[in-house]
Amino acid sequence: METVLDRWAVFNLGYHWVGDEEMAAEQVEFLRRLLYLPVGSRVLMPICGPGWYAHELSMWGFRVVGTELAREFLIEARKKSFQFGLSAAFLHANPLILPFQDNQFDGAMLVGNRFGMTGDEKADTKFLAELSRVMKQKARLVMALPHRDGVLHDFRERDWETMLDGNSIFISRKWDAMAGKMWEEWRNANSAGKPHLFLVIYRIYTLTELEPLLQNCGFILTNAFGNFTGGELSPKSRWMVIQALKD
Numbered sequence: 001m002e003t004v005l006d007r008w009a010v011f012n013l014g015y016h017w018v019g020d021e022e023m024a025a026e027q028v029e030f031l032r033r034l035l036y037l038p039v040g041s042r043v044l045m046p047i048c049g050p051g052w053y054a055h056e057l058s059m060w061g062f063r064v065v066g067t068e069l070a071r072e073f074l075i076e077a078r079k080k081s082f083q084f085g086l087s088a089a090f091l092h093a094n095p096l097i098l099p100f101q102d103n104q105f106d107g108a109m110l111v112g113n114r115f116g117m118t119g120d121e122k123a124d125t126k127f128l129a130e131l132s133r134v135m136k137q138k139a140r141l142v143m144a145l146p147h148r149d150g151v152l153h154d155f156r157e158r159d160w161e162t163m164l165d166g167n168s169i170f171i172s173r174k175w176d177a178m179a180g181k182m183w184e185e186w187r188n189a190n191s192a193g194k195p196h197l198f199l200v201i202y203r204i205y206t207l208t209e210l211e212p213l214l215q216n217c218g219f220i221l222t223n224a225f226g227n228f229t230g231g232e233l234s235p236k237s238r239w240m241v242i243q244a245l246k247d
Contacts, residue, residue, distance in 0.1 A: 005046060010200060014070035015163055017049040018097035019112025027228040028056040031109060034142045041106035046095045047113045053079025058088040067093040095127050100134040108141045115145040119181060124203060128217040132246055141244045145171040148204040150238035207240060219244035
């Protein structure tokens with residue numbers, strides 16, 4: 001069994017994606033309102049996966065630009081955008097080095113992925129700083145990301161997850177309370193080729209930990225919710241939905 005230590009391997013394979021295609025329309029209906037933008041505004045969606053959320057936002061009349069590392073996701077996103085007759089554009093880009101000039105976007109939305117999966121708080125800060133750089137003054141950032149309290153409330157030491165490529169992944173977890181990181185071993189059980197063992201370490205934030213990162217990157221936290229309907233963020237909330245303003 002080959003062990004994969006490259007932290008970007010899971011991104012290239014698309015294993016960072018946890019979006020829900022069936023729920024995308026309903027979730028975007030709430031998230032778009034947090035952008036406070038008129039129709040026609042330009043919105044960046046980094047790490048957009050196969051484009052489910054980008055397509056939905058584009059249907060509301062926004063000019064959406066999605067970026068992604070997994071090339072298979074880009075192919076699917078572009079194909080569906082063409083089939084639906086949408087204007088959404090999709091680019092292959094590293095989220096830490098976005099291929100845009102400063103002050104280009106009216107807003108940004110990060111949803112459907114495992115934010116913090118680089119396992120490095122410095123990388124997460126650099127990512128947020130890149131978003132701030134390409135966003136206009138007073139633009140809003142909307143994020144949906146795992147909430148540490150809720151994840152630990154329903155902690156699962158062992159679990160199965162089926163990826164979009166059909167691979168069944170057996171996951172063993174260990175929580176590092178000192179670092180605020182989850183250590184996971186992913187074993188693909190039904191790969192057609194050589195089986196792999198992925199060692200994944202990712203950062204899971206509380207709201208009070210995330211807020212200083214946002215502030216250091218020029219954002220002001222303005223709202224936080226515990227689900228996609230505007231519910232209160234609680235210790236049982238597995239996800240937190242936040243709204244931040246570029247100061």
